[in-house]
Amino acid sequence: MSVVETGIGTTVHAEEHEHHEEQNFWRKYIFSEDHKVIAKQYLITGIMWSVIGIAMSVVFRIQLGFPNANLSWLKPVLGQWINDTGQLDPNFYLALVTMHGTIMVFFVLTAGLSGTFSNFLIPLQIGARDMASGFLNMLSYWFFFTASVIMFSSLFLQTGPAAGGWVIYPPLSALPQAHIGSQMGMTLWLVSMTLFIVSQLLGGINYITTVINLRTRGMAFNRLPLTIWAFFITAILGLISFPVLLSAALLLIFDRHFGTSFYLSEIYINGEALPNVGGSPILFQHLFWFLGHPEVYIVLLPALGITSEIIATNSRKPIFGYRAMIASLIGIAFLSFIVWAHHMFVTGMNPFLGSVFMFLTLIIAVPSAVKAFNYTTTLWRGNLVFTPAMLFSIGLVSLFVTGGLTGIILGNSALDIQLHDTYFVVAHFHIVMGAASAFGLFAGVYHWFPKMFGRMMNNTLGQIHFWLTFTGIYLVFFPMHYIGIAGFPRRYYQFTTYNFSSSFTDLNAFISVAAILSFLAQFIFLWNFFYSIFKGKKSPQNPWRSNTLEWTAPINPGHGNWVGEIPPVYRWPYDYSKPGAPEDFIPQNVPYSQTPESNLPHENEEIAMEKVIEAQNFNDQFKEAH
């Protein structure tokens, strides 16, 4: 605690001085401590990574859909990895799958989604000048950036990047002689991920401290927008689980370089019996999934938070069951720590443990179902405005439901025997985690773009982008269930070695074509995004007629977010279409005393509280005496 407090102290000090003088270019845009700039840095880096990551999936989709295609035209990009007859190297196939998974999960959806919106929205929505520690926040981004550079450079190694799957199970990943991807590529993967984890921890500490300490006057926890609740809980998840991945990675580094045997035992490889005994590869899996499962919620919860906010705003209705939404967030977060071994039903783990984890896993379905029902009910008798953000949010709910339901199958250990590591799993997690979270990212960008850049993105292009992407996602991932039911294993370079997987060549081609078209559709978004940054229509103050606090800040908020005092907060963020009110929204900073016509009986009692709220400590980093 004391460390954090000194952190705040110094930031206050530093900013106090910077406030008066204009910052130079470097301090303002590159090594910035302003949460809004850092958020944009995360966003742009995330977008660049997503283009790389998805392009990789297109390459291996071509391989899977058209195994005999001549890929010589890719030689200028992939060089040695395309052989003389124009075939993709099988080792490089695995490298592509691994990099795709790592990039999408960690760099795009963890950093790009949570990093962007936690940074951008926490201070703006709780009414703070900035993060608790701007400096740590800046460090967090630059650790991420360094991790990115290292991961990126590993793509250009002679031996290729890491290739053991994004879960990097040892011994494959521990033994350089087992696979070329386990050589330098794996070393760089581990170094990069270690830095990435540090970045996440720095970010997480900041988000948590900021939410706890820097809320504006009146912003009680039960008035926090659901976005903030989601970011807050996500940060706690990350803070508890990422250190475990860090230890797992460190032990793996020891095994690789210092001859320890944490994960290695009784191995004979390349004509040599290794001396290691007593280690357990299963230990790594436990450690990995202790992060790995919460990780899927680390990417998904922020998306759900964003969706809650957007659906309420654009339905012009309060989110249905605000408390149930928070309770289910907390429930999901708690349960996500005690279900990790559902990824390990067939590792030879004690069957009794399997039963326990099956029970726990299926319990998660309950809070998840509650969320889906609440979203749907929020739409019921609303007055829906289909902004692109709203479309992506509705799309998210659909994907969350469709993908979540197959989780109930996979969480059933008896059924997982057959389906584990088949395309059924690939279909499941892409829909529920990959696509749903990516939709959260899109929704967030469309919704908060005006706040980020002071301009609007093109609405119609956004809507078109949505329909192409939504259709594309279903066309790509829905048929993968069939392939999984037919038993096709994942991470296979080709399916022709086996008779049982010699069918579905058409379907695989279909999926690949759909994937390529969906990929191309994303360029509509990219164009819209970058064009609108410079040329978009100027944004009005509150383009979506929303209640949350960020829309009370100037259209282009400067350093410190609000000019003058930070507005206090008197009500929850979901007073949309309140009976009796003249407008269909009442922002959080409007006191009940000004809205007698629409107050509910118990709210009239709150009027007395207004004086108390206003008398509270400013809790303002810039105004506090020091």
Add this chain to the structure above:
Amino acid sequence: MVYIVGILALVFLVLTITVIVRMQKVLKGVKSSETGEGLPQGNRWNGAMFILFLVFALVASTWSFLVAEKDFLPEASSIHGRRTDDLFWFSMGILTIACIVVNFLLFFFSWKYQYKKGNKATFYPENHKLELIWTVIPAVVMATLVFTGWRAWSDITSDAPKDSEVVEIVGKQFGWIVRYPGVNDKKLGNYNYKLIDAQNELGIDLSDEFSFDDFTNPSEMHIPVNKPVLLKIRARDVLHSVFIPHLRVKMDAVPGMPTRFWFVADKTTNEMRAELGNPDFDYEIACTEICGQGHFGMRMRLVIEDEVSYRKWCAEQKTFLQTYPDYLAKVPANLKAKALQYMPTQTTESTETTPADSTSVDAASGGAGTSASLR
């Protein structure tokens, strides 16, 4: 193929045309519709799209399912496999209903309650009774599914029956090797990974007398039908995973930690060939844990046959010592005499011709009797 790609192309063509039409409107200037008055821009066609999508999704998923179904795996050839299949389709049925209902409501509401001028949304922040109901319903459904799944899981993972046929299967980069306990002592000998070399690929420990009649096979596994089979699974180098799709069997192979899986296969290869009308059908064993470059190519043939042919096949196999007589040197002096029984000189001829085979079966079973009494 052409057909499918054609349909896909059509879908995207329609969408692209929409794009272009819309684009023109965008270029013509949008200010009129975007500000304050009137409908939010594009609201109406987006609302309609939800219904269109709903219809399209229902038709496409039903049709594609019917087309894909014939390429699913045939009915499971193992007892537990049929049980999990039933459970799978039962759960899928329930979940499909849930999926359709929720998605239907979602899209239908989106269309029905799209913005209308002068309308005001209903202020409806909560309803505890409703929330309670839809917490309890999934909980009950889940409990049923969990319970049935748990019972199946407990049975599948229970201890193998005592009379199970034991087969060892070992994964390595990139292939499987099976080892049988032999026809005489019916016990697998010890192994030690330090003893592995180019010939002794499984590290069979020849100081253990049980290993003398063990035999190995790098390309096929044979198992008897209608009899419990216990796979003892291990890995030599990195993780692998034994996957027998038609039997619904999967279990990881872990270096340093032997695992196991038992099952009863109840359709022979020949029965399956007849049933599928495919004389080339073979059961296959695949690897489902990424293990390096050749991961996609670790095929092993699995032959399921009646017990008589199975015993016959076993008896025909050359024991490890027969194949590599040099390893006699590793047998401790006091066991040399016993090991000599399994040396090539005694049996090479008998494996040559078929009639001799039956005698060797007899000899073998007699031998088993002897060694059992010796113990």
